[in-house]
Structure formats: C-alpha cells, structure tokens
Amino acid sequence: MTIQVIIAGFKGRMGSTALNMVKEDKNLALAALLDPFATETEIDGVPVFTSKEELIGFSADVWVDFTTPAFAYEHTKFALENGFAPVVGTTGFTPEEIEELIALSAEKKIGGLIAPNFAIGAILLMQFAAQAAKYFPNLEIIELHHDKKKDAPSGTAIKTAELISQVRARQQQGLADEEELIAGARGADFDGMRIHSVRLPGLVAHQEVIFGAQGEGLTIRHDSYDRSSFMGGVNLGIKEVVKREHLVYGLEQLL
Amino acid sequence: MTIQVIIAGFKGRMGSTALNMVKEDKNLALAALLDPFATETEIDGVPVFTSKEELIGFSADVWVDFTTPAFAYEHTKFALENGFAPVVGTTGFTPEEIEELIALSAEKKIGGLIAPNFAIGAILLMQFAAQAAKYFPNLEIIELHHDKKKDAPSGTAIKTAELISQVRARQQQGLADEEELIAGARGADFDGMRIHSVRLPGLVAHQEVIFGAQGEGLTIRHDSYDRSSFMGGVNLGIKEVVKREHLVYGLEQLL
Amino acid sequence: MTIQVIIAGFKGRMGSTALNMVKEDKNLALAALLDPFATETEIDGVPVFTSKEELIGFSADVWVDFTTPAFAYEHTKFALENGFAPVVGTTGFTPEEIEELIALSAEKKIGGLIAPNFAIGAILLMQFAAQAAKYFPNLEIIELHHDKKKDAPSGTAIKTAELISQVRARQQQGLADEEELIAGARGADFDGMRIHSVRLPGLVAHQEVIFGAQGEGLTIRHDSYDRSSFMGGVNLGIKEVVKREHLVYGLEQLL
Amino acid sequence: MTIQVIIAGFKGRMGSTALNMVKEDKNLALAALLDPFATETEIDGVPVFTSKEELIGFSADVWVDFTTPAFAYEHTKFALENGFAPVVGTTGFTPEEIEELIALSAEKKIGGLIAPNFAIGAILLMQFAAQAAKYFPNLEIIELHHDKKKDAPSGTAIKTAELISQVRARQQQGLADEEELIAGARGADFDGMRIHSVRLPGLVAHQEVIFGAQGEGLTIRHDSYDRSSFMGGVNLGIKEVVKREHLVYGLEQLL
Structure with missing residues (x-):
C-alpha cells in the first residue's frame, strides 16, 4: 500500500529535498504540496496549495512539515485535526505545545513525529x-x-x-x-x-x-557528509507514524 | 555483601588472571582455589584443592571455571549440584550439554554463565x-x-x-x-x-x-590489546549470576 | 606581482571550478577565457575566445587547461610556443608527446605542469x-x-x-x-x-x-570529499610554473 | 659482514630488550656485555664486564648504551676514543656535551648516534x-x-x-x-x-x-603498543653508524 504524503514547506531546502526523496520511493506518493511562496497550481500532476485551509477534507496519510517555527505548531495541530499523521522537522516547539500535541494525537489515535534531528x-x-x-x-x-x-x-x-x-x-x-x-x-x-x-x-x-x-x-x-543524510530519518518517520496511535518527540522513539 | 568465589583452573593463564582480578575487587573474595596441578595447600590463607570432590559441602557463591573441555562439563554440573553459580570460560560444550545444564540450573534455581567470549x-x-x-x-x-x-x-x-x-x-x-x-x-x-x-x-x-x-x-x-580485556566480562558475570535463577549461554545474555 | 591566467575549457566542470578559484585568489588574475562552446565575448570584463589562435600575441603568464584529450596536446604546445606556462589537467598524453613537450619547454625556458591528479x-x-x-x-x-x-x-x-x-x-x-x-x-x-x-x-x-x-x-x-579538493593543486601549479624553466609531469615534481 | 656489538647497561629493561634484538639478527653479533650490576663473567660465551676500562683494546664495532645520565657522557666519550661507534639511548646530555662529542667523533672519523627517541x-x-x-x-x-x-x-x-x-x-x-x-x-x-x-x-x-x-x-x-617498538630504531642505528664518519643527534638524522 502506497503512503500518500503532503509536504508543507516544499520550497525550502529541506522541503525540496524531502520532495525528491518521496518521489524516489515506490512505497510513497505525493498527495499535495503546500508553501505560501508557491506560484504553481500543480507540479507533475500534484496539486499545490498556499494555505493549509485548502487541505481541509483532503485525503492523505502523512503531513511532512519543514516550515518555520512560526507555522509549525499550527500546522501540526491542523494535521492531527484533519487526519494526517504529522512528521515535523521544524524546531521551536515549547514543552507545553509538545505535550498538548501528544495529548491531541492520542485522542485522535493518530501517530506523529516531531524531531529536532533526523540523522x-x-x-x-x-x-x-x-x-x-x-x-x-x-x-x-x-x-x-x-x-x-x-x-x-x-x-x-x-x-x-x-x-x-x-x-x-x-x-x-x-x-x-x-x-x-x-x-x-x-x-x-x-x-x-x-x-x-x-x-x-x-x-x-x-x-x-x-x-x-x-x-x-x-x-x-x-x-x-551532507543534508541528504537527514532523509533516511524522514523516510523512516513517514513509514512508522502510519502504524502508531500517538505522536512522539524525537526520532529515537521510533528506532 | 562480598561474593565468595572459587576459581577452578587457577594455574592456567586465564585462571591466574582471574585470580588477580578477584583479589583486586573489594566486592569479591577468594573462597577456594582448584587445580589438579596445584602443589600448595593454601595461598594467602585461601585453601587450595586438586579435585572437585573436596569442595562438596564447601560454602561459596560462584564457581569460576577456566579449565579444559575435558573437565568443563563435569565441573559445571558439579557446581550447580553443590550450590555454586558457575561462570565458565572453557569452550567445547555440545548443544545438548548446554541444554541439560540450563535445565538443571532452572531446577536448582541457580544462576550461571557459559561464555565463549568474555570481551x-x-x-x-x-x-x-x-x-x-x-x-x-x-x-x-x-x-x-x-x-x-x-x-x-x-x-x-x-x-x-x-x-x-x-x-x-x-x-x-x-x-x-x-x-x-x-x-x-x-x-x-x-x-x-x-x-x-x-x-x-x-x-x-x-x-x-x-x-x-x-x-x-x-x-x-x-x-x-591483551588478555586482561576479558576480565571485565568475568567480573560482570560473577556479579550477575548471583542475581539470577538459571544459567545462560553467552555474555550478551547478561548485558 | 599578480599572475595573469588564461583558462582553456572554462565551460567544463573542472574549468569552471578553476575559474572561481582564480577569482578568489588575490595573487592571481583572469587574463582570458577560452572554450569552443562559449557564446559570451566577455565575462566580468575578461575577454572570452573560442579558438586558441585568437590568443596569439596575447599577454599572460599561465595557461590552465581543462579541455579534452583531443585538444590538450595541441593546446600545451601552443601555450609553450606563445610564452604561456601551461598547467594541464587533461589526461591522454602519450609518453612521446610528454617527452616532446618537455624538450620544447626547456628550449623555450618556460615552466609547465601536466598532472593526471591535482589532489x-x-x-x-x-x-x-x-x-x-x-x-x-x-x-x-x-x-x-x-x-x-x-x-x-x-x-x-x-x-x-x-x-x-x-x-x-x-x-x-x-x-x-x-x-x-x-x-x-x-x-x-x-x-x-x-x-x-x-x-x-x-x-x-x-x-x-x-x-x-x-x-x-x-x-x-x-x-x-569533493572536486574542489583538486584546486589546491592547480593553485600550487600556477604559482610554481612561473618560477621554473621547463615542464614537468606529475604534481609530485613540484612538492 | 657481521657487526660486533657491545651492550652497556644490559641489565636494565631497555638494555636487555636490546640484547635480545641483537641475538635475533643474523647480521649482528654480541661482542661483550657491560653492567656494573652484572655478577656473571659470561653469558652464552659472550664476556661480561662491570667497568668500561676492561674494554680498552677490545675489538668491536658498535657500543650500544642504555645506562643512566650519570654514565652516558663518559661512556660515549670512551666509546669514541676506543674505536667503538656509539648508539646511545640514554637522555640527559647537555648541548655542550653533544657538541663536544660530535667534534670528537669527526676527529676520530667514527659514526655515532645519540637519540632521545628510537621509535x-x-x-x-x-x-x-x-x-x-x-x-x-x-x-x-x-x-x-x-x-x-x-x-x-x-x-x-x-x-x-x-x-x-x-x-x-x-x-x-x-x-x-x-x-x-x-x-x-x-x-x-x-x-x-x-x-x-x-x-x-x-x-x-x-x-x-x-x-x-x-x-x-x-x-x-x-x-x-610496547617498548619493543624502540628496537627497530636501535637496529637501524647500529647498521647506520658503522657507515658514517661522525656522530649525529636524533634518529631522524639517519632516516
């Protein structure tokens, strides 16, 4: 079964590297792309959005987020509320936010990962x-x-x-x-x-x-040796969160 | 509490290294020494024996064995039957012998370790x-x-x-x-x-x-770098077997 | 004194890396660029040529060559005949060609370097x-x-x-x-x-x-770790050939 | 041709290691042994002495010295004056002493080596x-x-x-x-x-x-890994000093 992936922040360095990684893995498929700076409406047949609200009701499994601290908390909450398992590489969460998101994920029975380090x-x-x-x-x-x-x-x-x-x-x-x-x-x-x-x-x-x-x-x-080393962790995160029923903090929780 | 240790094969290279290791650890004490080639009757106040039968009824916690394949199986069985938790570095056990000794240890509720490698x-x-x-x-x-x-x-x-x-x-x-x-x-x-x-x-x-x-x-x-590297494993084995209720094969079982 | 450098093959991967290296070294200056595939006539004020003949009578000290085996021999000969000390990273010279070029360089009293490896x-x-x-x-x-x-x-x-x-x-x-x-x-x-x-x-x-x-x-x-590692050798070659009176084969000759 | 070697200080740790090294090399032969603490008069047919004066007029090529700072200067001078090329691993020479010994060796046209490090x-x-x-x-x-x-x-x-x-x-x-x-x-x-x-x-x-x-x-x-690593340098020193006509300070002078 192919895992359907949304990538938020696909215009950034990490996001675009994640986009390529998803494309190259036969077990993953791009469902949608999100970036406030996007000007395209689709890329290779994949719909492109500029605000998260456009994704309400959208069907996908995982929400990969490489945005900025300003967006990450709202995005992660949004993902959980809309049935997408979040895999978040953005930093800047407070301990309270993490606790709240874990509680929300457990209530929704949705897996998730917030990781400061994906190597x-x-x-x-x-x-x-x-x-x-x-x-x-x-x-x-x-x-x-x-x-x-x-x-x-x-x-x-x-x-x-x-x-x-x-x-x-x-x-x-x-x-x-x-x-x-x-x-x-x-x-x-x-x-x-x-x-x-x-x-x-x-x-x-x-x-x-x-x-x-x-x-x-x-x-x-x-x-x-280079940034691509993080993608193994993102890939692992995507494949693990779909099997879980609550969000974890730290990639080590999935190893 | 000091663990009382018998060393079988204390005249050999590994046995004599084990003897020194036990001496230097304040948590361990030499209870008895055994070696068919021994000519002394005691060393520094510790009784020396040349056959295992002399140790029937003797009081000690652990039986460290660095003898030869010809003796090791009988020694390990003897130790379990007489209430000593065996720590055995001799090789040459058959799978059947190991199985039998594990069963015997479980019956007697005595811990033990047979390890081909103590590093x-x-x-x-x-x-x-x-x-x-x-x-x-x-x-x-x-x-x-x-x-x-x-x-x-x-x-x-x-x-x-x-x-x-x-x-x-x-x-x-x-x-x-x-x-x-x-x-x-x-x-x-x-x-x-x-x-x-x-x-x-x-x-x-x-x-x-x-x-x-x-x-x-x-x-x-x-x-x-040298043989002394094995003694950390022997030391660990001695301290672990006294807490266990059956024999294990392989030091990795205790890590 | 600034060393004036011509780069032949500046459109290729090695040539363009060399171009950047020369730009960043205050002791070196770009005198001219040569590449049959060039469409520009100048880059940042540096004249661009598409055939070596245009450089007859041109004033420069060193001719860096990262072209192809088909061109390298003719280029190196041309450089020596026109007073440019060649630094050549192209492979494919025959032993006879190398011998001939060394003899020519000695006659002209011009230094030079042909190196299969610049690391x-x-x-x-x-x-x-x-x-x-x-x-x-x-x-x-x-x-x-x-x-x-x-x-x-x-x-x-x-x-x-x-x-x-x-x-x-x-x-x-x-x-x-x-x-x-x-x-x-x-x-x-x-x-x-x-x-x-x-x-x-x-x-x-x-x-x-x-x-x-x-x-x-x-x-x-x-x-x-990457191709840029070769540039230290090219830089060294440029600075050494201007002090020499004949061409050498192998960067080790200059260390 | 076998090189005849005297070892001064053969009772010490370095001296005894040197003795074994000389024995095991077919190109070297023990000529005499010297140590103030020696009680033997010969070892395996090799004469043993307790004071250097007994070696006046003795025939040998090289004087290996692993004694103490108190003896080393006098020993080295004695060796040069008596036709033995010194190989000295003892420390504690003053710069003036070294200079004097080099001058003496040049005058006598005898090679020699004083080395603080033989690895x-x-x-x-x-x-x-x-x-x-x-x-x-x-x-x-x-x-x-x-x-x-x-x-x-x-x-x-x-x-x-x-x-x-x-x-x-x-x-x-x-x-x-x-x-x-x-x-x-x-x-x-x-x-x-x-x-x-x-x-x-x-x-x-x-x-x-x-x-x-x-x-x-x-x-x-x-x-x-251990002291034996120095013996390669002592061996090299012995074989080099017999070819030289003055003493050097530092094994690096012979590499």
Whole structure:
C-alpha cells in the first residue's frame, strides 16, 4: 500500500529535498504540496496549495512539515485535526505545545513525529554510547566540524554527554594530579567526561565517542557528509507514524 | 555483601588472571582455589584443592571455571549440584550439554554463565552492529590481527556477519557489474556483506564495522590489546549470576 | 606581482571550478577565457575566445587547461610556443608527446605542469607511504569509495602499491600457511602487499596505508570529499610554473 | 659482514630488550656485555664486564648504551676514543656535551648516534607532518595515552607542533569569533595549532595529526603498543653508524 504524503514547506531546502526523496520511493506518493511562496497550481500532476485551509477534507496519510517555527505548531495541530499523521522537522516547539500535541494525537489515535534531528546515524551513535557507558564508564568525545562553526562543543556532543550522564555516576577521568602544560589540552569537562572540538576546513560534521577499559577500547563514530543524510530519518518517520496511535518527540522513539 | 568465589583452573593463564582480578575487587573474595596441578595447600590463607570432590559441602557463591573441555562439563554440573553459580570460560560444550545444564540450573534455581567470549567490548560491537544494520543495510567489516593468525576472516568477524544476517535481508552491495582488477580486492562475501582481513606485525585484535548510507556513515570499532580485556566480562558475570535463577549461554545474555 | 591566467575549457566542470578559484585568489588574475562552446565575448570584463589562435600575441603568464584529450596536446604546445606556462589537467598524453613537450619547454625556458591528479593530499599520501615502506616493509592498503565505483582496487591504490614496490623487496606478508575460510578475505595481492576495496553509499574517495612493525603501527589516510579538493593543486601549479624553466609531469615534481 | 656489538647497561629493561634484538639478527653479533650490576663473567660465551676500562683494546664495532645520565657522557666519550661507534639511548646530555662529542667523533672519523627517541614510526610521523604542513597549514593534533600519564600535551605532541611551527607561519585556526561553551573544548593552543589530549585506560601511546583543506583531509597516525617498538630504531642505528664518519643527534638524522 502506497503512503500518500503532503509536504508543507516544499520550497525550502529541506522541503525540496524531502520532495525528491518521496518521489524516489515506490512505497510513497505525493498527495499535495503546500508553501505560501508557491506560484504553481500543480507540479507533475500534484496539486499545490498556499494555505493549509485548502487541505481541509483532503485525503492523505502523512503531513511532512519543514516550515518555520512560526507555522509549525499550527500546522501540526491542523494535521492531527484533519487526519494526517504529522512528521515535523521544524524546531521551536515549547514543552507545553509538545505535550498538548501528544495529548491531541492520542485522542485522535493518530501517530506523529516531531524531531529536532533526523540523522539516524547520529541518534544510533548516542544510543550506543549511552548503552556502552554502562559497562565502560571511561570515555572521551571528539567532535570534528568545518572551521566555520562558531560554538564548541557541538550541540550533538553535549547531548551525547548528557545522555551518558544519565546512565553513569560522575567520575573523574585521568590521573588525579594530571597537569595541563598548555591550558585546554584535556578538553572541556562535562560531568567528568572530556569533550574535544576539532575545527578544520574540508570537514563536515563528525563525532567519535572513545571508550577505554583494561586491555581494550571501543569507538563509535558518525560521519555526516551532507543534508541528504537527514532523509533516511524522514523516510523512516513517514513509514512508522502510519502504524502508531500517538505522536512522539524525537526520532529515537521510533528506532 | 562480598561474593565468595572459587576459581577452578587457577594455574592456567586465564585462571591466574582471574585470580588477580578477584583479589583486586573489594566486592569479591577468594573462597577456594582448584587445580589438579596445584602443589600448595593454601595461598594467602585461601585453601587450595586438586579435585572437585573436596569442595562438596564447601560454602561459596560462584564457581569460576577456566579449565579444559575435558573437565568443563563435569565441573559445571558439579557446581550447580553443590550450590555454586558457575561462570565458565572453557569452550567445547555440545548443544545438548548446554541444554541439560540450563535445565538443571532452572531446577536448582541457580544462576550461571557459559561464555565463549568474555570481551564486553567485542560483544557490544556485535550487538550495536546488528542493531544498526536494521537501518543501514549497507556495511562492510574490516578485522585486523597480528600476522601470526592463520585463519581469515576471524571468528568474531564471521559471528558478527551471522548476527547481522539475521536482521537484514540478503543484499548485493557495490555496483552490480563491479570488477576486480586483482582477485580478492572486494574481500570475502558473506551473504552479500564484504569482510576484509588485515594481518600485520604489531597489531593485536581489532575489528571495524563500517555502515554507509546516503550522506552519512557510522563506524563501530573494537580494539583488544591483551588478555586482561576479558576480565571485565568475568567480573560482570560473577556479579550477575548471583542475581539470577538459571544459567545462560553467552555474555550478551547478561548485558 | 599578480599572475595573469588564461583558462582553456572554462565551460567544463573542472574549468569552471578553476575559474572561481582564480577569482578568489588575490595573487592571481583572469587574463582570458577560452572554450569552443562559449557564446559570451566577455565575462566580468575578461575577454572570452573560442579558438586558441585568437590568443596569439596575447599577454599572460599561465595557461590552465581543462579541455579534452583531443585538444590538450595541441593546446600545451601552443601555450609553450606563445610564452604561456601551461598547467594541464587533461589526461591522454602519450609518453612521446610528454617527452616532446618537455624538450620544447626547456628550449623555450618556460615552466609547465601536466598532472593526471591535482589532489595534493593524495600525492603526499603516496610519497609518505613510499618513504615509510623503507623502514616498515609490512603494510596493507585499504581504499574506500562510493558504491557506484566499478573497478577495484582504485587507480590510486594501485599507483600507491607500485610506488612502494620500487622501494621495498617483494615480501610475503601474513603467515606462510594462512588460510582463507572465505575466498578474498585477505584482499588483492599486489607484489606481496594486500589491497582491500570497500564500497559503500555515502563514501566519496578515501585511502589508508597501514604499516605494522614490532610493537608499533603507522597509518596514513587521505579523504577526498569533493572536486574542489583538486584546486589546491592547480593553485600550487600556477604559482610554481612561473618560477621554473621547463615542464614537468606529475604534481609530485613540484612538492 | 657481521657487526660486533657491545651492550652497556644490559641489565636494565631497555638494555636487555636490546640484547635480545641483537641475538635475533643474523647480521649482528654480541661482542661483550657491560653492567656494573652484572655478577656473571659470561653469558652464552659472550664476556661480561662491570667497568668500561676492561674494554680498552677490545675489538668491536658498535657500543650500544642504555645506562643512566650519570654514565652516558663518559661512556660515549670512551666509546669514541676506543674505536667503538656509539648508539646511545640514554637522555640527559647537555648541548655542550653533544657538541663536544660530535667534534670528537669527526676527529676520530667514527659514526655515532645519540637519540632521545628510537621509535621510527614516531619520527616518521613528525617528519611527514612537518612536510604536509607546508601545503596544508590547517591542522590539529590529537594525542591519546593511558590514564596514568600526568602531563598533557605529551612531549611528542609538543615536539611535533614545534617542528610544524618552523615550516608554517603562525595562523589562527577556526572561526575568528568562535566560542567555547565549555572551557577547553578547543584544546591547547600552540602557535595557532590546537592540541587535544585524550587519557583512557587501555590506551598505550598514540598520536594523530589531522590536516584539513578545501574538500580534502590528510591524517597521519602513530600507534605505539610496547617498548619493543624502540628496537627497530636501535637496529637501524647500529647498521647506520658503522657507515658514517661522525656522530649525529636524533634518529631522524639517519632516516
């Protein structure tokens, strides 16, 4: 059975990448496209709309949303109320909004996904790292990004460290009286874990978690080369939400 | 509460490493030592025996066994019958023997572990790889060992590939009409996965599973530097079997 | 002093990337553009030509050529005869042609470069690998490419192995009686060295040379992410040829 | 022709490892052993001495010295004066002493080597890194050691950075206004290069230099697993000093 997909925000970078992804998957079909900036009325036979109200009563299974924070909450609510399972990659929801949308989805018995990060590999890395930390409490994180990135450590590195913190007791790593001959050598200290941020031209977005124990080591590394890497997660989201009866927050809830 | 441990085969390489590990853990205590080749009657106040019968009626919690295939089955049965939870690193059990010992343990309500591999890192690698393969069906395995190793691929690489095969459909990787300019370039084909075996002096035992998907990659690597790496698994086994009510096969059952 | 550059083949993918590179370097200036497919007569004030004859008597320092094998020889000869130092990335020269062009350049006392590969990193990898092999004769090569690549091993891997062969005696690696449980596990055998070819979606072009010796290892890895990586080599070529008095073959001659 | 070798300090850890290395190389032969703590008068037919004076007039080619700083200078001078080419792994020479010994060796026309580091791999890494930095000025250093190491960064990392500083102009790496959300994330700043120090159980001594440029990356990594890794350098030193006519400081002078 083909899943009928609406794409809201199809004129943006993520939305247009999602459009191509849906087209190339035989199990998915484009039902409609929505974007306030659209000037076409149809594309390859698919109807194009500029406001969500035009989709009331429309028949489709999933509502993929890559719009902006200003629209995302209203869109997600609209989708649930009109029988479309939402898959939302827009950020900016408040915790209250998410709670409300989950409640609404449960009432309507419609699946859904709001995900700040659609890279399956990054999420697997975080899950595996948290799992491994139970047995290997000594670990360090190295994240490597292009040299135009402003913040260090990266958001993903901090999130990884947070997840690990929840499963291991705080512990000091390295020698108690270790000494930095040059400040910063031992990296950022997050709850006893060290995080090192590398910035170089040519790099894209990469992260390693290195675990060490007596006589052995375990390393988990994720490499993200371009935006297309997110589409695997969107695809998975579309196929999972149609089987569910309430909305979840975070792609990890579907893995 | 301190766990009282008997070590059978304490004169061997693994047994003596286990002896040191138990000594260094404050939560464990040596209750007795057993080895047919022992000439001492006690070591540091711990009684030494040369045959298992001398331990009938003895009080202890766990029976660690690093003997030989010829002894292991009888030892494990003896341990269960005498109230010691067995942690067995000896290989050579038949499937029937394992089944029988699991049944006996359930009857006696005693935990136990028989494990062909105690390296926690290697087992985590296999588990993570099987989990990741559900989302990333394209993968290759590179295993690297010292150049005195005879077989290629390694047993761990084959076991990893087997576990992955159970969760993904067979699929051809690489281009359909790809061509080896020199035979063997694309490695060993196991159910569509490619395995590459590197042999070099200096190396010990290392394995990488590399996953590739659109725009991203995920790599899981385990490095084993020396035999001491197994002791984390033995330690974990001792602490887990005392909480269980039947024997399991494979350290992964306790992770 | 600004180096004045002509770009032949500026309509092609490599040529247009070169055009942007020249524009962005304050030490370089575009003097003229040449392409039989050009329809413009000037771009941003730079004159555009469709046949090389129009450039007779023109004043410039360097002739960058990314045309096709059919044109490259005539273009390079033309450049030398008209006082432009050629930097040529087109392939397909015969050894005789290269010899003739080197002789012509020496006669004219004009520098020049014909290079089948402009990726500085790949060339450094090959040079370092050949140097290290003198001290570490045990090595294996792993090359990793996207899964649309047809040939295995890659041309760069074979070239690397050839360069290493010139500095080390053939030697069998691994155990004399090693055994492949699955054919191909030990990779392609090139003069005793093993080459392993990994093909996965998401990957671009990567190569590792791993050396092993008693108690230590040395690994050299090159990652190529996109075509822009070649421009560092073109830029270097432009700046070096103006200092030289004859043409060389291979970017390594200028490193 | 077999090279006749004296080993001074053969009772120590390095000296005894050197003794075994010489024994196993058919091109080398043990001529004599020296150690103030020796109680034997011969080992396997090789004469054993306790003071250097006993070796006046003795016939041998090379004097390997793994004694202590207190003896090393006198030993090296003695070796040169008595016709033995010294290969010295002891540290603690003053610059004046080294200069004096070089002058003495030149006068006597005897080769020699004083080396603070005999790991060929580590030296190749430093040489390659300095060479690559000419073309790729953006780089970061990651060094990884066991968690009993006190100082960070490691001496080798600092030495590598120093060598690189000599070939590249100081340059700021990363974004001008980059921000550390947690102090230390961007590592130690050495002349604009960033150095990151990882400390984990299980690790031995490892170092990576990662270069990044537009669209490409180059990584050079050295892994040192145990002390035996130094013996390749001692072996090389022995075979090279007999061909030379003056002493050099640093194994890199012989590569």
